[in-house]
Amino acid sequence: MGFESKREEKEIKYAETRIYTDAEVHNYTEEELKSFKVKHDIPDLDELEKGPWPSFVADAKREALHRSKLPKDKMLVAPDVVEDMLGQLQLSFDDGETHWKHGGIVGIMGYGGGVIGRYSDLADKYPSIAHFHTLRVNQPASKFYDTGFLRTICDLWEYRGSGMMNLHGSTGDMVLLGTVTDQLEPIFFELTHVMDQDLGGSGSNLRTPSACIGKARCEFSCYDTQALSYELTNHYQDELHRPAFPYKFKFKFDGCPNGCVASIARSDMSFIGTWRDDIRIDQEAVKAYIAGDFQPNGGAHAGRDWGGFDIEKEVIGLCPTRCMVMEDGILKINNPECTRCMHCINVMPRALRPGLDTGISILCGAKAPILEGAQMSTLIVPFMKAEPPYDNIKEFIEKVWEWWMEEGKNRERLGELIQRKSLPAFLEVLGLPPAPQMVKAPRSNPYIFWKEEDVPGGWDRDIKGYRERHKR
Amino acid sequence: MEELKKAILDFAENSKKSKFYFKDMEKGVQEKFPDAKMREIKKAATALINEGVLIFFSTGSSTMYGLKGRGMTEDPE
Structure with a gap:
């Protein structure tokens, strides 16, 4: 049975929803980024940029530079919000304790979740993050969206929030980080009425599935x-x-x-x-794996020469319940003993497939x-x-x-x-x-x-x- | 519904704490209406939220209810 939407699906057309021009979206060069300094000293955060892995600090600096060059009348949250966030984070490292206060009564009228209040306890020193509320947005199932949807939400968050987001939080939501109380209801209106998009769960709720x-x-x-x-x-x-x-x-x-x-x-x-039935076996494909005609694991781990495929060592010997055996060139599985570890199916996906009587x-x-x-x-x-x-x-x-x-x-x-x-x-x-x-x-x-x-x-x-x- | 709303308000006004868990509110209401079901109490609480009489207080991980104007401001401090 194919998918049936419970309501008319809405296509987001970025040409109609966009807030920023192409020139504003791409408003700095890599040279400018190299010489860009945030307004606070952040030596420990600079250290986090070193090494082989991507760093949120590098992303935050890009966003800080980007916002510093956007027209001021195209942002409803302070342009230096990211710089103040980085400054406070450095201070938290220095002090060994957080300077965020979280929770509170902020939210969308009638909703008991989706907004997590956050405030700085150093609002005098970092005024742009005095309010820094989080919104959780219910991600589309399996996180499928198109670029029109993503660009629209990015523009919306640049305009009414800090521009910083986390795709995706542990529960799966799109997490929009940092806005002020006055912007919560307008953002919710844009999300629901323009983007047909709901908030996610937080608090003592069912969380976003x-x-x-x-x-x-x-x-x-x-x-x-x-x-x-x-x-x-x-x-x-x-x-x-x-x-x-x-x-x-x-x-x-x-x-x-x-x-x-x-x-x-x-x-x-x-x-x-x-x-609940038997693993489907294509014996010809099993033979082809053994003969080396198919790469095991779909070709993963093929970066070096591990030698020829050894079904005894790589599949049968690794079965946790020992429910597999090769007899006269035929692979046999004692299905009632199978614990669904998936190893054999992952290694030989052309030969082995889950049964047909499926469920959960x-x-x-x-x-x-x-x-x-x-x-x-x-x-x-x-x-x-x-x-x-x-x-x-x-x-x-x-x-x-x-x-x-x-x-x-x-x-x-x-x-x-x-x-x-x-x-x-x-x-x-x-x-x-x-x-x-x-x-x-x-x-x-x-x-x-x-x-x-x-x-x-x-x-x-x-x-x-x-x-x-x-x-x- | 109106009786349950009144029982919730009585509980909220007389609670020693400015914010309380749903379960505590449910027990408070059931002292007056032992047969009141959780779903009915939730509907009455939601109506009071929509009327702006009750408010949610969220830490982010758990949620409590409170009476608007009683002890809670926007700032969590």
């Missing part, structure tokens, strides 16, 4: 990540913009277990594409360290179909949210709640049976404690007699 490139460009994708991200973004608008959760909540959508958006590590609820695994509870340490998601639903209108997925999500909102403490992530209340308690709420796949080492880890009613026939225990034999 984030999807891998999915079926748009990737042969491995087991479901349409963009369609599911789009559907849930629209369906849960209230949760995105009107905070009532105990804390943040993140969805991420990986089309296959390669996990290109790292949903397993970065989202409270990870949707990872998988299959749902994992819950990943988070970065704030209250407890960092943790990865735990597998909760081994397999579920992922097809429009996705009612099965919505039903699951709402059960999880209901429990978390009822039982979760303020600022407690879902993963921490599962840890505190136990995995069996979570499964009981969801009505799901425990499965070995939910446990890292099921043969040795007694992670699931069975109740008497869970076991056919129950059991009899003489606790008093046990205590007589085994003193505390």
